[in-house]
Amino acid sequence: MELIWRDILEKIYRKEETVAQRNAGKIPYSTDGNFFDDRSEDICWWTNGFWAGLLWQLYGVKKNALFRKEAERVERKLDRNFTIARGMDHDSGFKWLLTAGANALLTGSGESKNRLLLAANDLAGRFNPAGNFLRAWNDPGDGTNAGIAIIDCMMNLPLLYRASGMTGDPRFRAIAVRHAETARKYFVREDGSCAHIAQFDPETGEFLGTLGGQGMAVGSSWTRGQSWAIYGFALSYRHTRREQFLATSERVAHNFMECIPKNGYIPVDFCQEQACDAEDDSAAAIASCGLLELFRITGKEEYLQAAERLLGALAEGRCDLTAERDNILTRCSAAYHDEKHNFALIYGDYFFTEAVLKLSDKETFLW
DSSP states (O other): OHHHHHHHHHHHHHHHHHHHHHTTTOOOSSEETTEEOOOSSSTTOTTTTHHHHHHHHHHHHHOOHHHHHHHHHHHHHGGGGGGOGGGOOTTHHHHHIIIIIHHHHHHOOHHHHHHHHHHHHHHHTTEETTTTEEOOOOOSSSOTTTTEEEGGGGGTHHHHHHHHHHHOOHHHHHHHHHHHHHHHHHTBOTTSOBOSEEEEOTTTOOEEEEEOTTSSSTTSOBHHHHHHHHHHHHHHHHHHOOHHHHHHHHHHHHHHHHHOOTTOOOBSBTTSOTTOOOBOHHHHHHHHHHHHHHHHHHOOHHHHHHHHHHHHHHHHHSBOOSSSSSOSBOOBOSOTTSSOOSBOOHHHHHHHHHHHHHHTTOOOOOO
């Protein structure tokens, strides 16, 4: 199977050489027709690190100067985000681990290390010790979101683990561990499914309940949230070696694997009605990365087999590896109740590429 994935990796590499040239200076999110849009003006958008992350991953394979140039251009553009307080949020890991973090790792850039620590300090400042959670979204200044935490933040915790290792300061790691413990307790249900949003009293830390968020409803199973949990808890185990995080990742993974449809294509919500054709390739790609991380940690073949099943379905029916279209994955969705489904999303392309790199033994570990 490794040779198959290396062949797919080579196709991705050749495609992205053309795509990077065609989209020089852009920060893509989705597509306008067959070509990427540009989020450069919306500089605080949460996905703005994934294009650079994809380029850095491919740069790690063949050291293509174009990939480095375009990735560094995104990183410099994101400096403006640091100047907009309302645009600094819980997604700093997505933005700066995949830009500055990758640059520091692959080139040793001191400027990039500085950016990474700026982002980590801001993320740490979102920690609420009353409830031991990292606050998610900002609000207009009225505190309406002060008690909101979301499962997505599990994937941003590696920014804090990385900062702790860089500085020798245990506070970053302690904050990440406390948030992960809170997420394990309040987000993950008995059957291994997950809530998207948890709400706390920001003054006392009292748990007030969960909300439906980007899934179908309260109590349903938003698939990208499940994927964030599989990979996020596995990463927290990798950074801390705390067995409870590994056990949580495995519990969510088993629930996810049991829900995979026969065709291997992942819906937006595992609870959605059969008549709904909304899919989320990004959830499949993220889950695959998490399952491959679990395989690396545990050696259990079931995780490798499930990841290859998901990625095989994507490669066969949900990928465009030609240079005529900018995106790779074709049927992603941002949220169940959105009007639009089954379109391109840059983070789907990133995680699909990362998963293929893992299977090809070519990945640069950025988390």
